[in-house]
Structures are given as structure tokens and as C-alpha cells.
Amino acid sequence: xxQLPTIxxxxxxxxxxxxxxxxxxxxxxxxxxxxxxxxxxxxxxVDKDAALDAADAMDALRRAKAAPSxxxxxxxxxxxxxxxxxxxxxxxxxxxxxxxxxxxxAPVVARLRQAGFIVIGRTNMTEFAFSGIGINPHYxxxxxxxxxGEGHIPGGSSSGAAVSVVDGMAHGALGTDxxxxxxxxxxxxxxxxxxxxxxxxxxxxxxxxxFSLDSYGPLARSVSCCAILDAVLADEPVTALRPRPIKxxxxxxxxxxxxxxxxxxxxxxxxxxxxxxxxxxxxxxHIEVPEFxxxxxxxxxxxxxxxxxxAWHRYLLTSKGDVYDPRVSxxxxxxxxxxxxxxxxxxxxxxxxxxxxNARLAPYDALVLPTTxxxxxxxxxxxxxxxxxxxxxxxxxxxxxINLIDxxxxxxxxxREGEVPVGLMLAAPGGADRRIFELAAAMEPxxxx
Numbered sequence: 001x002x003q004l005p006t007i008x009x010x011x012x013x014x015x016x017x018x019x020x021x022x023x024x025x026x027x028x029x030x031x032x033x034x035x036x037x038x039x040x041x042x043x044x045x046v047d048k049d050a051a052l053d054a055a056d057a058m059d060a061l062r063r064a065k066a067a068p069s070x071x072x073x074x075x076x077x078x079x080x081x082x083x084x085x086x087x088x089x090x091x092x093x094x095x096x097x098x099x100x101x102x103x104x105x106a107p108v109v110a111r112l113r114q115a116g117f118i119v120i121g122r123t124n125m126t127e128f129a130f131s132g133i134g135i136n137p138h139y140x141x142x143x144x145x146x147x148x149g150e151g152h153i154p155g156g157s158s159s160g161a162a163v164s165v166v167d168g169m170a171h172g173a174l175g176t177d178x179x180x181x182x183x184x185x186x187x188x189x190x191x192x193x194x195x196x197x198x199x200x201x202x203x204x205x206x207x208x209x210x211f212s213l214d215s216y217g218p219l220a221r222s223v224s225c226c227a228i229l230d231a232v233l234a235d236e237p238v239t240a241l242r243p244r245p246i247k248x249x250x251x252x253x254x255x256x257x258x259x260x261x262x263x264x265x266x267x268x269x270x271x272x273x274x275x276x277x278x279x280x281x282x283x284x285x286h287i288e289v290p291e292f293x294x295x296x297x298x299x300x301x302x303x304x305x306x307x308x309x310x311a312w313h314r315y316l317l318t319s320k321g322d323v324y325d326p327r328v329s330x331x332x333x334x335x336x337x338x339x340x341x342x343x344x345x346x347x348x349x350x351x352x353x354x355x356x357x358n359a360r361l362a363p364y365d366a367l368v369l370p371t372t373x374x375x376x377x378x379x380x381x382x383x384x385x386x387x388x389x390x391x392x393x394x395x396x397x398x399x400x401x402i403n404l405i406d407x408x409x410x411x412x413x414x415x416r417e418g419e420v421p422v423g424l425m426l427a428a429p430g431g432a433d434r435r436i437f438e439l440a441a442a443m444e445p446x447x448x449x
Contacts, residue, residue, distance in 0.1 A: 004168050007225040011070040014062065021055035021062075021073025021118065024171070028075045028120050031169045038148075039169060041140035042160040044080050044090065046121035051075065054118045061116075069238070071228065072116025077170035079161050080122045081129060081207040082106045091207040092125040092157075094138050095320040106205025108174060108216050108233050115232045120170050123160030129176055129209045130309070130328045132184045132372075132395035133388065134159030135379065137325050144376050145189040146421050152376040155185030155395065157209075161219045162189045172229050173219040178209045178305065180371075180399025182217045183411035187371035187423025190413045192444075193219045194226040195399075197408045197430040200234045210308045212350070213403040223440045226410065230433070243442035244365075244435070247281030252364040254289040258398045263374045265415075269422040270370045273414045273447040277368075280446060284368070291356045295404055298349055302334030307343050310335025327388065350404065357405045358429045366432075366439055369398055371411040371423030398425065406430045410440045414447050 005013070013019040029048055032039035039046075058073035067073075078084060081091040083102035090096045105113065113119065124139050126132075134156030135141045142163040144154040154163050158175030162185035165173050175182040177195040186193025194217045201216045208214055218229035224241050231238045253259075253274065262270070278284050309332045321329055361367065373394040382388040402409045402425075409427035424447060426436050 004221055005171065006222045007071060007074060007172055007220065007228050010074050010171060014073055015070060021058040022052065024073060025051045025055040025075050025118060025120065028169050028171075031167060032121070038142040038163050038167060041142040042124055042163045042167070042169060043077070043121045044092070044124050044139055044160070045087065047119055051118050051120050058116055058118065068114060068116040073118060074116075074171050075118045075120040076112060076172040076174065076229075077120055077123045077161060077164040078109060078174045079158055079176060080125050081176065082109055082174065083205040084109055084119065084122070087122070089207055091129065092127045092136050092139065094323045095316055096207075102205070104205070107202040109205070111232050111235055112174065117172070117232070123158070123164050123173065125159055125161070126157035127325045127328045128207065128309070128313070128332075129157035129178060129181055130305070130331055131156050131392050132180050132399070133382065133392050134185060135382065141379055143379070146376055151379045153188065153379055153382070153391075155188035155376065157181040158185050158193075158219060162186055162191060162193070165219055165221060166191055171220075172225055174229075174233070175217060175219050176206065176209070177215045177217050177399075177403070178213045179396045179403050182219055183371050183399050183409060183423065183425060184395050186219050186411045187413070188376040188421055190415065190421040191219060191221055192223055192226050192413070193217070193411045194230055195402065195409045196230055196234065197433055198406060199430070200433065208308070208312055210305045212304045212308060215403070223410070223412070223437060223444045227437045227441075230437075241437055241441050244438035246277060246442050246446070249282045249366075249439065250364045251277065251282050251284045251366055251368045252361065253284060253286045253368055254292065255286050256289045256292045257295075258292070258369045258401070261373060261394075262370060265375050265420050266370050266373060266422050269414050269419070270424060273424050274368070276447055276449060277443065285364075287360075289357065289360060291353055291360065292401055294349065294353050295401055298346060298353075298404070301338060301342065302331070304346060304350075306331065306335035307338045307346065308335070310338075327385070353404065354406050361429060365428070366436060367427040369425050369427070371398060371425040373397055375420045375422065402427045408433045408436055410436055412440055412444055412447065416448050
């Protein structure tokens with residue numbers, strides 16, 4: 001497989017005149033249009049003409065030495081739930097097809113454009129972002145990168161985002177992460193996905209899943225790529241990412257929940273990565289995090305996702321519930337029976353959980369755990385609802401804990417060439433984003449050796 005470029009290398013090529021924005025956009029459009037590829041299932045809408053016009057504009061600005069940033073002209077994809085001026089935000093659903101076009105870009109989309117990134121199109125997703133699998137019965141399901149001929153899931157809910165990056169249809173992607181929706185598809189496709197501290201990036205201009213848990217983050221080919229996109233999304237300066245030395249880093253491996261019933265390939269790849277980090281001087285300690293058990297009670301009746309999604313969807317379900325994916329509507333409707341008192345209990349329980357977990361993790365630089373408990377199953381094997389639910393739960397389990405504790409986390413590919421994709425997740429309490437990026441930058445080149 002041809003090694004695809006990073007955002008930094010593309011920026012270097014643009015500055016040196018080795019490529020142009022026009023050429024980059026044309027290459028992405030050609031890959032999307034390839035009838036042998038996944039473009040038709042990966043994108044719900046392609047901004048071909050607008051992207052080419054933007055590319056020409058960025059090339060002209062660069063010639064005039066007025067490019068808005070060194071990244072001007074690099075194509076990125078946008079998950080279908082974000083507002084793009086003049087377009088309908090369908091969120092992967094048929095229920096919103098007749099909605100009015102957005103009057104303005106979502107702030108995160110506007111920030112990408114202001115930096116000169118070019119929007120190549122809107123990517124497919126799980127309907128209303130409600131699963132970690134990535135199957136969409138309305139617009140098709142893009143096949144994941146692993147053994148594509150067998151048709152393995154792409155992961156969700158940012159399914160098209162991940163496939164657009166791994167297939168070179170975009171050079172970075174804007175996704176969302178409520179319970180792993182950036183990290184899960186990144187892990188299943190062998191790329192990097194980042195869930196930022198929620199408060200750093202504005203949530204306006206997107207179809208919500210859970211106001212309490214939603215985060216907007218990038219998927220890309222490297223830690224550096226994600227760090228660049230994250231800084232742009234957060235309206236922070238893009239600064240050089242300096243890897244933090246592995247020697248002496250204190251890493252905690254939670255033994256509560258996250259190591260239960262792992263697929264053999266996940267367990268073996270994770271253990272190999274830990275052994276490698278230990279040999280390089282990382283201080284790794286297996287610890288119990290009993291607070292994670294609280295998540296079982298908190299999610300027993302649907303948790304924040306059910307309560308908050310039902311509040312948003314209840315009228316739309318009344319008028320258009322028949323066009324929803326039944327697997328999605330059933331999960332939303334769990335919120336119908338939750339009372340205001342139940343919801344307040346959830347808020348208070350989460351506040352306590354965050355404080356207790358933060359105190360327990362204070363001595364450590366990061367948590368390290370498998371991104372998912374499973375490797376990507378075949379799409380055909382999930383036709384049965386029971387099989388789907390089991391796979392979905394195993395996909396979401398580890399990642400969703402980090403959203404619940406209001407943390408930040410990154411998924412790195414930990415498998416070797418030719419092995420089934422497995423993600424290693426680094427996580428920390430909210431606000432530790434830079435530390436996570438620095439640690440990930442150090443670990444990225446060594447954990448697959």
C-alpha cells in the first residue's frame with residue numbers, strides 16, 4: 001500500500017512548489033469517483049466545484065505570498081452532521097432531508113476554512129451518530145480498510161471520515177466523539193483519532209447526540225496531523241509538537257472493565273506495545289479504577305445519550321420516526337421513560353465520578369488501554385440485532401469511559417503491517433490535551449516495532 005502524505009509534508013510540498021492545491025483537490029476527487037473504491041459510500045455529498053474554486057484561490061494567494069497559513073490548499077472532509085453554509089445537515093439520516101440549508105458554517109468548519117483547508121465534501125456516518133459500528137442503511141456503509149474484500153465495518157460513528165483519510169480521498173477529517181466516534185473508526189482503520197477536552201472546541205453548528213458528552217475532533221494519518229487540526233479547531237496557535245521522553249513516564253493501565261473479554265489479537269497487540277514501552281523506560285502500573293464501575297449504573301437506562309438525544313429528537317420521531325434506522329430510534333427512545341429526577345441524578349453522579357477519577361489519576365501522566373475490546377467484525381455478521389448490539393457495546397465500552405469522565409484521549413495504531421488493526425489509547429483528565437499529544441508523538445514510532 002502506498003504511503004500517503006501527512007499534513008506537514010503536504011504543507012512543505014505546497015510551500016516548495018512541488019504540488020498545488022488544485023492538484024491535491026483533483027487527486028482527492030479522482031479517488032472519490034473511482035468506481036472500484038469506496039467513494040460513493042464514504043461521501044454523502046462532494047463539493048467538487050466549490051473545492052476546485054477554493055483550490056485555485058489558495059494557489060493564487062500562495063503565489064501572492066498571502067496564503068492564510070502554510071496548510072492552505074489541503075483538502076479535508078467534514079462529517080455530515082456539521083453545518084456548511086448553503087447545505088442541508090442530514091446527520092446521515094433521511095429524516096432531515098427536507099430541512100433548510102444552513103445559513104452559516106459551523107464555527108469548526110469556519111476555522112478550517114480560515115486556515116485555508118479546503119472542504120472536499122460531507123462524509124457518511126452512523127445515523128445521528130448513534131453507534132460505534134458505522135453501518136448506515138440509508139446511504140450505504142463504506143467498507144473498512146481491513147481485508148476490504150471481506151467487508152469489515154469501518155467503525156462509527158465517523159465512518160466516512162476515517163475511510164476518506166485512509167483511502168486518500170481527504171488528507172484529514174472533522175469528526176465527532178460522544179463515546180468514541182473519532183477513536184473507534186481510527187482504530188479499525190489503522191489511523192489516528194483524537195477526542196479533545198470538550199470545552200476547548202465550540203459545539204455550535206452541529207446536530208447533537210449528547211450535549212454533555214459530545215466532542216468535536218480530528219481523524220488523520222499521524223499524531224502531528226491530528227495536533228495541527230486540533231489546534232485549528234480550538235483556535236489555538238499551531239506550534240511544533242515535541243515528543244515527551246518515554247523514559248520515566250508514568251502510565252496507568254486500568255484493570256477495571258477495560259481489559260475484560262478482549263479479542264486475542266487486541267490483547268496480544270496491547271501487551272506487546274506495553275512491553276515495548278516498558279523496555280524504553282516507561283513506568284507502567286496496573287491499577288484498579290473502581291469508579292469505572294459507576295458507568296454501568298449510570299448507563300443502565302440509557303444514560304446521557306438517551307436522555308439528551310430524546311429531548312432533541314422527540315418531535316422529529318413523532319413526525320418521521322418511520323424513516324429512522326430502527327437500531328437508532330430504539331436507543332433514542334430509551335430516554336422517553338427517564339424523568340427529570342433521573343437526569344439530575346445522572347448529572348450529580350457524573351460530577352462525583354469526574355472528581356474521584358481525577359484524584360486517582362493525579363500521580364500518572366496518562367492512562368493507557370486498548371481503544372476497543374474487539375477487532376472490526378464483518379458487516380455481514382452483524383445483520384442479527386443481537387450480534388450488532390454485542391459488537392457495538394464492545395466497540396464503545398473503553399472509549400465511552402473517557403467521555404463520561406470529561407477527559408481527552410487519542411487512539412494510535414498499535415498493530416504491525418499485515419496484522420488486523422488494533423488501537424492503543426492514551427487518555428487523561430480534561431485539560432491535559434498537550435500532554436497527551438506529546439506522549440503520543442513519542443510512542444507513535446515505537447509501539448509497532
